[in-house]
Amino acid sequence: MARIELTVDGAQVSDDVEPRMLLVQYLREKLGKTGTVIGCDTSNCGACTVHLDGRSVKSCNVLAVQANGHEVTTIEGLAEPGSLHAMQEAFHECHALQCGFCTPGMIMQSVDLLNDNPNPSEDEIRNGLEGNLCRCTGYHNIVRAVQAAAAAGATTAQPAAEKVEA
């Protein structure tokens, strides 16, 4: 087992994990952060996307031990409890989801995209989301949502402050 200390959604966490444990497994199975989902076993779908030190990563492609000493934000820490981040609000308003399975990853990737480029073109949005697959929507409303969020000035995550010992 390996000792890790990290911040997840604003909470400091200390834990012992197997070195082979994936970050997505750690988030879901040890911390109960089931808002981050697993949609494939090939690192293709992007459903597991979270922020690691503010940048989007596919958490099925990162070991939990690699997050040691770093800050992780999941869809559950994107906004204060009981409120929605502007990107979540835009997805809701633009009907940018159907089954919702891809949505956590889409939103986390979209926030990172706007952090890099606050006013992206449609092509830049489509290119920025190319690592996130959706089986339902046809992508048009997702693009509209990102455009709406950009117009609303949506960028950085706002993790809630809280301390939890796991």
Ligand code: FES
């Ligand atoms: S679960 Fe599909 S890319 Fe991570």
Ligand code: FES
């Ligand atoms: S809304 Fe169903 S996979 Fe995207």
